[in-house]
Amino acid sequence: MRRTTGRLLRGLALLSTLALGATACGGSDDDSGQKAVSAGDIQAALKKGGTVNVWAWEPTLKSVAADFEKKYPKVKINLVSERSGDKHYTALSNAISAEKGVPDVAQVEYFALGQYALTKGLTDLAPFGADKLASKYSPGPWNAVSEDKAVYGLPMDAGPMALFYNKKIFDKYKVAVPTTWDEYVEAARKLHKADPKVFIAADAGDAGLTTSLLWQAGSRPYKVDGTNVEINFADANAKKYTDTWQKLIDEKLLAPINGWTDDWYKGLGDGTLATLPSGAWMPANFVTGVPQAKGDWRAAPMPAWTKGDKASTENGGSSLTLPALGKNKELAYAFVKYANAEEGVQTRVKQGAFPATTADLQSSEFQNTKFDYFGGQQANKVFAQSAANVADDWSYLPFQQYANSIFNDTVGKAYISGTKLADGLKAWQDASVKYGKEQGFTVK
Amino acid sequence: MSTPVTTASPSAPAETGGPGKSAPRLRGPRRHSVGKPKRSVLLTVMTSLLVIYTVVPLIWLAINATKTQTGLSDSSGLWFAHDFALWDNIRDTFTYDDGVFTRWLLNTLLYVVLGAGGATLLAVLGGYALAKFDFPGKRGIFAMVIGAVAVPGTALAVPTFLMFSKMGLTDTPWAVIIPSLVSPFGLYLMWVFATEAIPTELLEAARIDGAGEARTFFTVSLPLLAPGIVTVLLFTTVATWNNYFLPLIMLKDSDWYPLTLGLSVWNSQAETIGGEVIYNLVITGSLLTIVPLIAAFLLLQKYWQSGLAAGSVKE
Numbered sequence: 001m002r003r004t005t006g007r008l009l010r011g012l013a014l015l016s017t018l019a020l021g022a023t024a025c026g027g028s029d030d031d032s033g034q035k036a037v038s039a040g041d042i043q044a045a046l047k048k049g050g051t052v053n054v055w056a057w058e059p060t061l062k063s064v065a066a067d068f069e070k071k072y073p074k075v076k077i078n079l080v081s082e083r084s085g086d087k088h089y090t091a092l093s094n095a096i097s098a099e100k101g102v103p104d105v106a107q108v109e110y111f112a113l114g115q116y117a118l119t120k121g122l123t124d125l126a127p128f129g130a131d132k133l134a135s136k137y138s139p140g141p142w143n144a145v146s147e148d149k150a151v152y153g154l155p156m157d158a159g160p161m162a163l164f165y166n167k168k169i170f171d172k173y174k175v176a177v178p179t180t181w182d183e184y185v186e187a188a189r190k191l192h193k194a195d196p197k198v199f200i201a202a203d204a205g206d207a208g209l210t211t212s213l214l215w216q217a218g219s220r221p222y223k224v225d226g227t228n229v230e231i232n233f234a235d236a237n238a239k240k241y242t243d244t245w246q247k248l249i250d251e252k253l254l255a256p257i258n259g260w261t262d263d264w265y266k267g268l269g270d271g272t273l274a275t276l277p278s279g280a281w282m283p284a285n286f287v288t289g290v291p292q293a294k295g296d297w298r299a300a301p302m303p304a305w306t307k308g309d310k311a312s313t314e315n316g317g318s319s320l321t322l323p324a325l326g327k328n329k330e331l332a333y334a335f336v337k338y339a340n341a342e343e344g345v346q347t348r349v350k351q352g353a354f355p356a357t358t359a360d361l362q363s364s365e366f367q368n369t370k371f372d373y374f375g376g377q378q379a380n381k382v383f384a385q386s387a388a389n390v391a392d393d394w395s396y397l398p399f400q401q402y403a404n405s406i407f408n409d410t411v412g413k414a415y416i417s418g419t420k421l422a423d424g425l426k427a428w429q430d431a432s433v434k435y436g437k438e439q440g441f442t443v444k
Numbered sequence: 445m446s447t448p449v450t451t452a453s454p455s456a457p458a459e460t461g462g463p464g465k466s467a468p469r470l471r472g473p474r475r476h477s478v479g480k481p482k483r484s485v486l487l488t489v490m491t492s493l494l495v496i497y498t499v500v501p502l503i504w505l506a507i508n509a510t511k512t513q514t515g516l517s518d519s520s521g522l523w524f525a526h527d528f529a530l531w532d533n534i535r536d537t538f539t540y541d542d543g544v545f546t547r548w549l550l551n552t553l554l555y556v557v558l559g560a561g562g563a564t565l566l567a568v569l570g571g572y573a574l575a576k577f578d579f580p581g582k583r584g585i586f587a588m589v590i591g592a593v594a595v596p597g598t599a600l601a602v603p604t605f606l607m608f609s610k611m612g613l614t615d616t617p618w619a620v621i622i623p624s625l626v627s628p629f630g631l632y633l634m635w636v637f638a639t640e641a642i643p644t645e646l647l648e649a650a651r652i653d654g655a656g657e658a659r660t661f662f663t664v665s666l667p668l669l670a671p672g673i674v675t676v677l678l679f680t681t682v683a684t685w686n687n688y689f690l691p692l693i694m695l696k697d698s699d700w701y702p703l704t705l706g707l708s709v710w711n712s713q714a715e716t717i718g719g720e721v722i723y724n725l726v727i728t729g730s731l732l733t734i735v736p737l738i739a740a741f742l743l744l745q746k747y748w749q750s751g752l753a754a755g756s757v758k759e
Contacts, residue, residue: 055696059718080697087712091696098609101696157717260715262516262723269517281717289714289721292514316717353718 036127037330045330049074052331056107056320057081057088058156060348064339067347071338075331089401096121096325104326105336108153109318110144111208114224114398116321117152123322125151128333133341139392140314141356153319154340155356157348159279160386161212161302161315164286167375168296169198169274181244181303184275188253191274199255200248201275202264205412207404208315209259209277210241215394216313217241217305221429224395230444231397231432233425240305242422249415256415265289277302279315280354280383287373294372299379301386312389317356354383361387399439403432509533509728516723533728540725545732547699548706552685554617555702559624560680567627567676571634572665576647589635592628598689605693619694620702624684630676637672638665674747678740685737703733 054065054077065077080103089112095102096116108116116122125131130151134142141155165177170187173194178184188200203209214221219237223230248254255273257263267273269290276282286297302312320336322329338344341357349355349366360366361384370376397403410431411424436443504521510533515525537545574585604623608614613622642665650660666673688704695701698709711726713719 057716057719059720087692090693094605094609094693095696098606098614100609100612101615159717262714265714265721265723266517279717284718285714285721288513290517292518318717 037129037333039129042128042330042334045328046072046075046334049076050328050331051076051078052105052328052335053078053080053103053326054105054107054320054335055080055088055092055103056105058107058318058348058353060351060353061339063351064344064347065335067343068335068338071343072334075335077335092116092323096323099325102323102325104322104328104332106321106323106326107156107318108321109316110141110314111211111396111400111404113144113152113319113321114396115401116323117147117150118227118398121324122152123324123326123329125153125322125333125336128329130154130333130337133337136341136358137356138358138361138387138390140387140390140394141317141319143392143394144314144317144396145319153321154336155317155319156340157281157317157354158356158387159281159314159316159354160383160390161216161277161279161313162282162299162379162382162386163302164276164278164282164297164299166268166271166274166293166296167298168293169271173198177300178303179301180307181240181305184303185244185247185253187274188248189251192253197272198274199267199272200253201277202255202257202259202267202273203248203415204254204256204258205408205415206259207407207411210407210411211396212313212315213241213245213277214238215391216302216311218311218391220394222395222397224398227398227440228442228444229397229436231429231436232444233422233429237305238425239422242420242425246414246421249421254415269293271296277315279317280380280386281316283371283373283379284352295375298374298377299382301382310389311391312386314390314394397432397436398441399432399436402435403428406431406435505727505731505734509724509731511724511727513721513724516727529724530728533724534732537725537728537732540722544698545703545706545729548701548703551617551700552702552704555620555624555687555691556681556684559621560677560684562621562625563627563630563680563684564673564677566625567630567634567680568666568669568673570631571636571672572638572642572661572669574631574635575638576642576644576665589628589632593632595628597623597683601690601693604690608694614694615696615700617700620687620691620700623690624680624687627676627680627683630680633676633679634669634672637675638669641668641672671747674744678744681740682737703729707733 049072052075054061056079059081061079062081065079069075069077088107092103092106092108108122113122126149131146131149133151133154134146137155138158138160140160141158145151145153145155163178169191170177173191175187175190175194176183178187184200191198191200211221214233214237217237217240219233219235219241221231221233221235221238223232255267257267257273264273268276268286269292271293283299286293290297304310320340322332322336326332339348345355345357345360349360355361355366367381367384368378369380371379407428410428411421413419413427414421414424433443500522507522507524508516510528510530511519511525512527512529512532515527515529519525574582600623605614608619608622613619646664647660650664655664685702686704687702688708691700691702691705692708695705698706701709707726707729710722710729714721714723
């Protein structure tokens with residue numbers, strides 16, 4: 001999850017998406033990738049050696065690459081880490097449409113996978129044996145990378161959501177930590193009344209958060225079947241979300257701060273923001289971004305939409321993929337598998353990454369890890385429980401990247417101008433449908 | 445040249461006697477406005493606002509470069525935090541991520557030396573030729589240069605990217621250097637400057653004395669063009685030093701990033717899952733980035749000012 005783009009980059013991304021669409025019509029000369037690749041082929045390739053170009057920003061991949069090179073001395077991993085999602089997708093789409101400089105391995109977030117998979121930008125990993133890895137991963141991430149029998153990447157991390165809350169603030173004003181979203185609204189009122197400077201959360205309109213909450217509420221606005229797409233935000237479960245969030249907006253209980261800005265980090269540190277519903281990867285950002293509030297924060301399960309309901313949701317998370325135009329497919333796959341299904345997972349978990357593999361999620365070592373930042377809380381227990389409770393039938397649009405980029409022009413209006421949230425969602429739906437049709441999808 | 449200087453001096457006692465009494469009417473107000481400028485409250489206020497507008501961000505930058513990440517969040521923006529961490533920040537800026545900041549600094553220098561230097565060279569050669577030689581199509585070139593001045597470089601970046609990508613030049617330093625070589629504004633400035641600064645009679649004299657065109661250019665014209673060259677060099681240096689958009693779309697490999705792009709990458713780490721938040725290094729890095737520019741301006745100020753004033757006074 002990262003902040004949505006500036007207008008300029010948004011335009012660029014759009015441009016490259018169009019270019020990507022254009023190449024999809026023309027090129028399909030990657031039949032060689034579809035032949036089955038045996039474990040023997042991969043071993044032979046590892047012995048022969050070569051270079052694998054990897055575009056990824058995940059910080060722990062650096063040591064994974066070093067370990068891999070140690071294990072297979074003839075293989076060189078050339079890790080290009082640009083550490084920023086928007087530029088990453090722009091560059092990736094540009095390279096694919098120019099058919100030049102395409103990396104052998106690319107990190108792609110779950111929400112953006114559909115876009116690349118559908119335009120044949122990615123290699124199907126099933127012939128490499130990736131389809132047999134399904135049982136290794138928790139259902140949410142696996143569902144995100146696979147479609148029918150095709151597997152478009154191996155899940156690298158997951159973002160089961162939790163409610164991070166500032167215990168110091170809740171204790172100070174003697175407010176109970178909410179377990180349902182109704183209690184959440186109530187807590188928001190109490191805290192803001194006790195101290196007008198305190199807000200329950202910062203939300204200035206964020207596509208990732210909105211889709212995650214809809215997911216948790218049981219709404220399935222996007223139905224995707226190949227190029228047939230259905231978009232509908234008008235079901236009863238979506239209403240649960242709009243009703244609740246509308247109260248928070250109307251009563252001005254949300255701080256109008258954009259996520260991932262310095263203001264946001266400041267608000268998390270100085271007690272302005274009492275909670276943060278976010279993915280399980282958040283602790284790393286807390287540690288370096290909000291050092292002054294060490295010990296104040298804790299993690300709790302996401303509030304439920306109806307009391308006793310355990311449904312959880314994902315936010316963010318990404319996979320490693322093999323772009324169709326990349327080279328050294330066997331080596332590339334060997335690296336991806338090493339990083340996301342074999343020894344690499346351990347290395348990454350030790351450095352604070354959140355795994356998508358069930359064995360690691362359930363290991364006692366992982367679950368018993370004490371977080372100094374959260375006052376010694378074994379926060380992974382909360383996250384692992386959340387991961388287990390994620391419904392696996394969610395899908396994003398094949399052009400979610402575009403849809404997210406227009407979120408602020410549609411739903412975002414509800415946050416600033418008195419438009420109703422439900423109307424905002426309708427506008428988002430209409431704009432997404434229009435774009436989908438222009439791109440050649442059959443959209444309802 | 446010396447007369448205007450004494451007139452401008454505010455300590456000239458003769459003028460305090462009484463303007464308008466003995467002096468002719470027309471001269472009175474002129475001397476008044478040059479020698480003893482009338483104080484305008486409005487102008488003073490506007491100038492002060494402008495000064496605040498331009499200086500406050502610099503002060504903010506300098507103050508905040510002394511803070512740690514913690515200090516940044518829990519202290520006021522325009523005053524120091526308890527901890528003074530400037531030296532630590534500078535050291536960390538240069539050592540963070542295997543000293544990549546130094547690499548970016550050297551990249552920027554490379555782009556400036558080759559890009560801005562090359563652009564200046566081309567502008568000087570082109571401007572001189574356009575000013576002092578007659579050839580068919582000159583008017584057309586004039587229209588083209590003026591037109592090119594009006595097109596912002598940003599608008600050309602994407603088409604340039606597509607072109608360079610076809611030639612296989614993207615993701616190499618050349619993708620940044622080659623477009624930087626073209627400076628329509630610099631060319632126009634050199635053209636105008638050369639027209640004014642080099643008397644055609646001088647060139648004719650040199651030619652009559654038997655000097656070839658190359659010799660005429662290097663020994664006669666170039667020294668006369670020096671102030672103009674420095675002006676153009678400053679313009680192109682600043683433009684290349686601050687260039688962000690072109691490298692952004694041309695470069696992928698962060699090893700070739702200039703400082704502008706590198707710093708934005710550091711900044712965006714805060715927006716990345718699991719990314720380390722290093723606002724303190726971003727701010728310190730920004731401060732270090734503008735230091736060479738300030739130094740260049742101070743050092744070249746003399747030439748730059750005489751360049752600006754060239755042709756403004758009739759000799």
